[in-house]
Amino acid sequence: MHVVYPAIVSALLFSIGVYGVLARRNTILVLMSVELMLNAVNLNLVVFDVWLRDRLHGGQVLTLFVIVIAAAEIGLGLAIVLALYRNRQTVDLDHLRALAEPSPPGVTATSDATPGTDPAIPGTALAHATSGDETAPSAAGPERTSGRREDS
């Protein structure tokens, strides 16, 4: 058996996996593509094991290990996908943009109205109003300040 044949099949499968990972939108499809890539690697491992006649059967044993690890990976991956779906109601990769840096303030008008900054504005305005209310009478009459001092 020419070693080139399985090696080429493996290379093609790997490239298909790459395409799937890069082009697919659905996260589960991306996971499938990852499985394709892993299988391509497995095929390589097996054929080199056979070719090199490894006395320890390292290639095939490693293939088994990879299969096990792939199973674990798919379990964890699906758990993550499910958690994602619960939180975001979507599993589309290009809707998940939390990696991006938030836009700096002032670049666009809409970016200012992010939920994080919104509540702060009325809060500060309120603080100004209350502090103004407190300082005005204390500046007006010394007796009131002294009274307040006794109170405190």
Place this chain on the structure above:
Amino acid sequence: MIIFAALAVLLPFLSAAAGLLGSRWPGHARDEQGDERANRRAAWVAVVPTGISAVLAGWLAATHGAGFGGGEVLTSSPSGGTGNGGPGTDGVTGTLTVVDTGSIPISVGLVVDDLAATAGVLVTVVALAVQIYSVGYLRGDRRYPSYSAFISLFTSAMLLVVYAADLLVLYVGWEIMGLCSYLLIGHWWEDRANSRAAVKAFLVTRLGDVGFLFGIFVLGAAADSFKINDVLAAVPQMSSGTLIAATLLLLAGVAGKSAQVPLHTWLPDAMAGPTPISALIHAATMVAAGIFIVARLYPAFLAAGPTLDVLAVLAALGMLGAALAALAQDDLKRVLAYSTISQLAYMAAALAAGSDSAAIFHLVTHGAFKALLFLCAGAVIHAVGSNLMSMMGGLRKELPITFVTMTIGFAALMGLPPASGFFSKDEVLAAVEQAVSQGPLTDAAALLLYGSALATVAVTGAYSTRAWLRTFFGTRPIVALPEPAPGTARVIETHEAPATMKWPIIVLAVPALLLGLVRIADVHWGTAGLSVAVALLGAGAVYAVWRSDPLSDPARMLGPLRAPCERAFYVDSVYQWVFARPVLALARLVVRTDDRVVDGAVRGSGRVTLGLSGLVRLTQNGNAQLYVTGLLAGVLLISVGAVMFG
């Protein structure tokens, strides 16, 4: 011996440090009581070390130098040149340490000879008087502690100049004096004019100091040593070109410090400082430093004839111009300031004429009587609340002591016997007269100097009389006094000054009156008679004009000359136009260039970076797939590269 000189120099310095650091320590009371306590402590800290220094300087002068009181050492013939015992002939030199610089070492050393001992006594006595006087003059001033500390520092620096045995050590003291002068003139810096005057004094003297420093370098390089003795010993071996260059450069520093034409403009403005400062710095000591330096390095100057000619012309211009300017001023302190310039020009004239002993003699007597005049003027200003003579008049009844002492001062200034100024001015005139026939000067310069000196005697008599009459005689104009400016004393009741101000005046009046008598044997009666006659002529003219109308200013007799005189011949304006405006314009140009070009480049690069980063961040859109795509593409490229080129 040297250790005492070092002690005399160091004591005021330590007192300055203590006054600056310790006046308010411990405790930080910033109220009235705290201020008063700090002032009292600062006064003790300032006065006592200065007093000890004065005693030490007096002792040095008495034991070692035979001093000025002995009179023998200074009695060389006017054209005798290095009559003042060329430094090192009988002086005591001590080197404290040697700073190795790699080329010419700097020896930190002091020298006590006649010149230094005499000047040291002058400095310490005047400084002591000023310190005591300031206690009363600045009573209640919150910044008195720093003020007195600066005076101490100044005294220390001046003593360093006087006793220094090395040119670079001397230069250290020289520069510290410039700094203290700046700090003290700007004492009332709240007023913009005062801080401007301080900056002006600093800049103008610094301009001269640059020349001075390079003069030192030229001398030091030519003599291969900075020690004054070595330098003077090497003078005969130097080429005349070197000597002329060095002395002309030194002359720039001298003109700056001693307020000689053309660097004199800072002195009248410096009257913005407190009056005791005017007395200390701008009459008795700092301006004397320039003359002192010339006397110190006199053999070098004598060997450089053209320099002496330049000095003679400058002195001739300065003495007459300043005296005329003094005649037209209304501000009492400015009158005295211009008179200082004029009198310093006398000393320069004596030096140019080849008689350093006459110059030093006049320096000492002038230091005494000008300090006296300034302190009296301070008392008058303190009493009246204004610097302007048009606000004064008839004060002789209200301020009898000041009247008497100031009369002595004016008499000395005019050169009337038996006041000290009579004797010193006579020696100067005699020296100048002799220079016409023989001496180092060219004939034209000598003649110009002599004519100018005689004319100045007349004008001096005129302006002294004018100031005297307008201050103490006549009636006081009834004018609603304005708020006292920060530059004047706050007290406006007309009464005699407090004791701390009164006693220094009285004490200073004694040498101002009697100091000249030690040289009574040397009077050239012919010259003296001529000088007194000319002075009285000027005085009589002013008196006649004043009698005709006691209320108006006798300066009106100058006629159309009055306005130029009042503005000191527009020198300030010329400088303003020739130097200040172009420099300001250049500065504005530089600022604008800095703002537009340099900052513009910086801001522009920031903006370009921001724009480029905006482009880059377009790819950072959070899409993980895009990132992985880029990653894999990069890996591909690398592996292709590795395969192809590896």
Place this chain on the structure above:
Amino acid sequence: MTEAVPSYLSPTGQEIIFLLLGAVAVGSGLLVVTTRQLVHAALWLVVCFGALAGCYLVLTAEFVAWVQVLIYVGAVVVLLLFGIMLTRAPIGRSADLDSGNKIVAAVVAVATAAVLVTVVIDGFRTAYTPLDPGAGAAKELGSAIFRNWVLPFEALSVLLLAALIGAIVISRTDIRGRD
């Protein structure tokens, strides 16, 4: 490895079978990443894995082949199908399974394939191995694992346990991290 390489123009029966199975695997793999139906993708994945198991068989790796069938076809794909159901993916055609990255992805993938195939052909043109059956039997592999690879095997069991716990923790909503 040094013996003469038989001609590529006269393939043996094993090679023909392997190439057919490989073609099936590659073709179904392509369908996995291009189909417009989510469930079909999972099913094509089964075909692909099955074809790969056949390849393993041809390459005399029997045990690996059976494990492939058991775990991949039996477990992983079923798990994926559960995932598809649980995320309420639409059954049937959906137009937006590909993201906008498609063209770039295709370019990168083709480039990857080109590089890999070039390198592989360049590197293994002369490599040839005769196949002797039984080399990958369960007995051989079992003795290899439990004689020589025991320690990695045990470590792997711990890894599996950790993955199990991790998956549970991530997917359960009533377990919260410490605040």
